Amino acid sequence: MFGRLFATLFTRKIKKANYVLLVQLIAAIAITVLSFTTSGHVYFGRQDLGVFPSFFMFVLFFSFIAALALYCITCNENEAINVNQSLRLLPISDSKYYLDNIFTSIATLAYFACIEAIGIGISFLLAFQFDGTFHSEVMTSYEKSSFVFNVEDFIVVIQSLILLVLFCLLFYLMLSFLNFSSQAIISFLPGSIKNKSLLGFIRVFLVFILIWALVKGIQALTPIFDAPFAVFFQSTSSNDLLEPISIFICFDLLFIAINLFLFNQYIEPKEKK
């Protein structure tokens, strides 16, 4: 069931990722065409760019906005799936359900990153192939850079990617934590509070208190997590990212444990008739 639910949620989420990619592509094409039909030029610094380099630049620029948009969409989707009755009735434990939900979002981000990389690569190749100025600029920059591939740089790139994934995961988990804990606290408030605006205000207030408590907690816990790892990572420069990776893993695991407890105990699907 874990695998089948994963596939179902992943399909649902990559559909949204595909919409974002489509909008990004249309936006990049539209702005390139508009720039050349209205002013006839696209400047990057003092450089007057051709059609394909401009398109490449806009694809690159919009990729950051698209990534941010998709991240917000998946955050919202995660929380909606957590209270989806049709899905919660599936024969799977709540813990596996929650993990399925969060991990499909990470998988969706990975899928999005791969498609983005391919898209950026294709637009770069188009510019490189069909724009002589861009081609020579790139070749000159490459020759000047004296780029040499070494294993240490490769490891740093891999570590950075792992750190990015762990950061994205932590943000998803923290968002769930704020949502779950405020919902759990509200379920202990008197049922006589029927005013939705008042409940909304109480929830926002609770979220602020929880954020404050979270910041204080993280500040207090970081040295505890930091200290044992610092011993191992002090000496070598290539291991710079291992320490933050370890700390992120600890926080991710901590929040997974807290969220699973809250999800199992308090989070009920929405009841609609």
Added chain:
Amino acid sequence: MSNLLEIENLTYRKNLKVILKDINLNLKHGKIVALLGENGAGKTTLMRIIAGINKNFRGMVAIDGVQSVADRKRVISFSDSLSGFKESTKVAKIINFYEYLYDDFDKNKFKQLQKFMRLNENLRLSEMSKGMREKLIIALTFSRQAELYLLDEPFSGIDAMARKKIISSIILWKADEATILISDHFVNEIASMLDEVVVVKDKTIYCHKSTEEIRENNQSIEEFYENIYGEGDE
């Protein structure tokens, strides 16, 4: 015969309010049981607890002696309101969802029920009337080979003629050993198919009787139910 559903000392509170208190209920295999009670009595809450989607209750709920939520969900078919699907979702897509995610979903049985209910799988949820949607819910619920069917007010939007047809056929759609727990306000209409009646009143199980026992006292199910609520009003 052993108990299919066992509930012991179940208490459920929400927002500092007791919704259900000290619920004790045992249901045997192969029965059709009505869960009756006025609006807000806690019938839906009780069904959602049995189905494993309402949390933070005290007490024990077990199906065939198994308490684990995932295992319980495996053998329970709950009449889901399909609120988890977008209004633009086509019926065909919902069928695929059930077929892919429920091992016990029988597509042939669904096809039979679809024909019986005259459901068009090319329709979107937004294009369906309340009655059509409820027919779809009933068809999906009974297309699973479950041990316990939980039907929460399944006929409220269905016209009288279709309702009668469905009620008279329900018994044919379940396996002999399977039990149905049904909550409905059309007490008179469902009375003919019932084996037992459970009444929820004052936040607890007020009474649990077999229909034979009720009829032996020369009472119809509806009269029996009305008398129970009449007692409180006097």
